[in-house]
Amino acid sequence: MKAAQFDSFGEPTEVLRCIDRPKPTPAGGEALVRMLASPINPSDLMTVRGEYGSLPDPPAVPGYEGVGVVESGGGLLGLALRGKRVAVLNGAGGNWAEYVTLPANRCVPLPGDLSLPQAAMFFVNPATAYLLTAKVLAVPKGAWLLQTAAGSSLGQMVIRLGVHRGFRTVNVVRRAEQAETLRGLGADAVVTFDENRESPADLAAKVKEATGGAVIRHAIDPVAGATGGAAVGCLGAGGRLISFGTLSGAPLAVPARHLLFHGLSVEGFYLGKWMDAAGLPTKLRVMRTVGKLLSAGVIANDVGESFPLDRISEAVAVAEQPGRGGKAWLTIGA
Structure with missing residues (x-):
């Protein structure tokens, strides 16, 4: 073969x-x-x-x-x-x-x-997008979710899920030309950020302006490195960031003061481990839900x-x- x-x-x-x-x-x-x-x-x-x-x-x-x-x-x-x-x-x-x-x-x-x-x-991106937003973070209706690498296939699914479930998304991309496509999918806000030319403070200022100063307590990041660390700095008190990738190849750069003084938390998510730990009924429910979302065109x-x-x-x-x-x-x- x-x-x-x-x-x-x-x-x-x-x-x-x-x-x-x-x-x-x-x-x-x-x-x-x-x-x-x-x-x-x-x-x-x-x-x-x-x-x-x-x-x-x-x-x-x-x-x-x-x-x-x-x-x-x-x-x-x-x-x-x-x-x-x-x-x-x-x-x-x-x-x-x-x-x-x-x-x-x-x-x-x-x-x-x-x-x-x-x-x-069918599995990796759709299940990850669904689990991160609906189960791990359980983003409430009306709340803001920040995501990096928002122009990726998974990022676009998260935007569609936000429209479907009623949460709002602020989407971080590297290239400005991606913004129109994401807004067409239902993105509430799109900001550009290049970790090689901009500081974490620059991203925080852009996010604050794009969201009208909204408090953001949910974030997901597949990039790590300086971009992931900058995303943490955009969170309000008690916020959580879920790290689920290392696209940059660099360690997640998070200043300790964010964790110590603002009650922020950073957690890891690996789909394979989550599925291994879930019972069979839970796995079947997740797969059925993802299948329905794909068949209905909610995500693609x-x-x-x-x-x-x-x-x-x-x-x-x-x-x-x-x-x-x-x-x-x-x-x-x-």
Whole structure:
């Protein structure tokens, strides 16, 4: 079978290649899935670079999410899933291949009305956006939520969820040309911030002006570094920031005085750990809710260009282009 593999950690365009590997055989309790498509997420590329929180031993195949059809499986669940199109929630990676094996309980049946790319991107961004806003922070109706990297696919989902659930969003972006698109989605306020040219005080002043001096007690940040630290400085007393990424590659720079004197808190969120800790009924409710939100068009993945596995170097290069216009994804099987 074909697979995109890296033999050592490094730049994805340099170390990833399409190779032939043996077709895997499922063990007890596992399902064999014929993969149809998989997105190229930042977590995948961080894994290839050796920068993610949990790393495989090379040689390895990336890919934490995707969509496929269950061909075989052991146990009652594996038998029940046979022939079904499923979201492949592969915490160990391996989805950038024609076939993959994983625990059958990591295969989630999908609504039939989802397109192939929407099905491939069903889990990571939609579930993260929903859980952060509705469960972890539980942003109340009418309250403000600040988010960095607001122009990303996940950031756009948060804006749509704000419109749907009635909370307001102040959205931090690096490029001014993103503002019109975000306002069209329902963003209440959009501000630009470049950590290389501006100070945290500059961001706080912009946010204050854009929101009419509103008190902000909820924030989410996938960037870390100086941008994440500046976001903390925009919070009012008792505010919470949830850090869920390290796109900058730098540590989250938070002055201790914010935490000591203003009662602010910074917490981490990792979707895989949250799902592992949740009971089965909770997981099913989350997946059903996300499926309904996608099917109803409340949230949608921003779909970009697709590539076959044998163009993997080109695919990952496009995935990291600024302003690329949608998430790049891999078409793997028919």
